[in-house]
Amino acid sequence: MKKSLLTLICLLVAVGFSQAQLLPTFKLGVKGALGFSSLSSEGKMFNSDTKTGFQLGLWGRVGIAGFHVQPEAYYASKKVGIEYTQAEGEDGDATFKSFDVPVLLGTKIGLGPIGFRIQAGPVFSFAQDGKVNFTTATDWDKYKKTSTGIIGGIGADISKFTVDLRYEHGLTNLNENSNYDQKIRMWTIGVGFAFL
Numbered sequence: 001m002k003k004s005l006l007t008l009i010c011l012l013v014a015v016g017f018s019q020a021q022l023l024p025t026f027k028l029g030v031k032g033a034l035g036f037s038s039l040s041s042e043g044k045m046f047n048s049d050t051k052t053g054f055q056l057g058l059w060g061r062v063g064i065a066g067f068h069v070q071p072e073a074y075y076a077s078k079k080v081g082i083e084y085t086q087a088e089g090e091d092g093d094a095t096f097k098s099f100d101v102p103v104l105l106g107t108k109i110g111l112g113p114i115g116f117r118i119q120a121g122p123v124f125s126f127a128q129d130g131k132v133n134f135t136t137a138t139d140w141d142k143y144k145k146t147s148t149g150i151i152g153g154i155g156a157d158i159s160k161f162t163v164d165l166r167y168e169h170g171l172t173n174l175n176e177n178s179n180y181d182q183k184i185r186m187w188t189i190g191v192g193f194a195f196l
Contacts, residue, residue, distance in 0.1 A: 023064070024062060024063065024064045025061075025062070025063040025064070025068075026060070026061070026062055026063075026196065027060065027061040027194045027196060028058070028059070028060045028061075028194065028195065028196040029058070029059055029060075029160075029162065029192050029193050029194035029195055029196070030057070030058055030059075030192060030193055030195070031055070031056075031057060031058070031059050031072070031074065031162070031164075031190050031191065031192035031193075032054070032055065032056050032190060032191060032192070033054065033055040033074075033164070033188045033189060033190025033191070034052055034053075034054055034055075034188065034189055034190070035052070035053040035054060035055060035076065035077075035078055035168075035186050035187070035188045036050050036051070036052055036053075036186060036187045036188070037050065037051060037053055037078040037079055037080050037096075037184055037185065037186040038050045038051075038080055038081075038184075038185050038186075039080040039082070039094070039174075039182055039183070039184060039185075040170075040181075040182065040183050040184075040185055041180060041181070041182050042180070042181040042182075048080050048081060048082060048083075049080070049081030049082075049083065050080075050081070051079035051080055051081050051093060052079060053076065053077040053078045053079040053095070054076070054077050055074045055075065055076045055077075055100070055188065055190065056074055056075050057072060057073050057074020057075060057100075058072065058073050058074065059071070059072040059073075059074075059192060060072075063108070066107055066108065067105070067106070067107050068105075068106055068107070068108065069103065069104070069105055070103075070104040070105075070106060070119060071101070071102070071103050071104075072100075072101065072102050072103075072104070073099070073100075073101050074099075074100055075097075075098075075099060075100075075128075076096075076097070076098050076099075076100045076125070077095060077096075077097050078095070078096040078097075078098070078184055078186060079093055079094070079095050079096075080093065080094050080095075080096075080184075081093050082094055096127070096143075096174075096184065097127070097128040098125040098126055098127050098128055098147075099125070099126045099128065100123055100124070100125045100126075101123065101124045101125075101126075102121055102122065102123035102124075102151050103121045103122060103123075104119040104120065104121040104151065105119065105120060105121050106118055106119030106120070108157070110157070113157070113158065113159040114156075114157065114158055114159075115156070115157045116154065116155070116156050116157075117154065117155040117156070117157065117164075118153075118154055119151075119152070119153060119154075119155065119164075119166075120150070120151065120152035120153075121150070121151060122148060122149070122150055122151075123148065123149045123150065123151050123168060124146070124147075124148055125146065125147045125148070125149070126145065126146055127143070127144070127145045127146070127147075142175060142176045142177060143174050143175060143176065144172065144173075144174055144175075144176060146172075147170060147171075147172035147174055147184075148170075148171050148172050149168050149169055149170040149171050149172070149183075149184065150168070150169050150171060151166050151167070151168045151169075152166065152167055153165050153166030153167060153188075160193055160194045160195070161191070161192070161193055161194075162190075162191065162192040162193070162194065163189075163190070163191055163192075164188070164189070164190045164191075164192070165187075165188075165189050166187070166188045166189075166190070167185075167186070167187055167188075168184065168185070168186040168187075168188065169183075169185060170183035170184040170185065171183070
């Protein structure tokens with residue numbers, strides 16, 4: 001009798017655990033991040049130094065069976081240092097201000113309130129005003145208003161708090177001049193809080 005009761009309890013616990021893994025989960029939160037950006041230039045017009053910018057916005061996460069989709073929406077200020085290799089302009093810093101929308105796919109490993117995530121996906125950027133703010137009088141208004149890239153990274157959840165380390169690799173040539181293939185490269189480290 002005891003063995004039958006123990007077997008029944010174990011079976012109920014196992015079924016409950018497996019169904020919990022199949023039930024969808026939903027989270028919604030806020031995030032902030034520091035971004036360390038550079039601008040690659042295959043035309044060798046300039047060298048780019050890494051500068052620090054920021055991100056502020058919202059994130060959501062829908063998960064089922066150990067996998068999740070995490071769309072985000074945030075304002076981003078990406079700064080780069082410019083050092084010309086030719087006498088075409090003055091050295092200085094450029095700032096790309098945009099509204100970014102990444103859609104990340106990932107999985108989470110962990111138990112209870114602590115878990116570790118691996119995520120990757122595309123990011124779509126929409127320039128705030130279609131221009132680049134530059135610290136000198138150089139004409140930098142020939143930049144595209146939209147661009148795409150890819151993001152990948154790791155993260156951790158500790159109860160309602162999140163920490164992320166990501167790398168963003170631009171896929172779109174930002175310059176409308178096809179002679180200069182310029183793309184953003186950026187590392188970010190961010191923190192977030194889930195209020196749902």
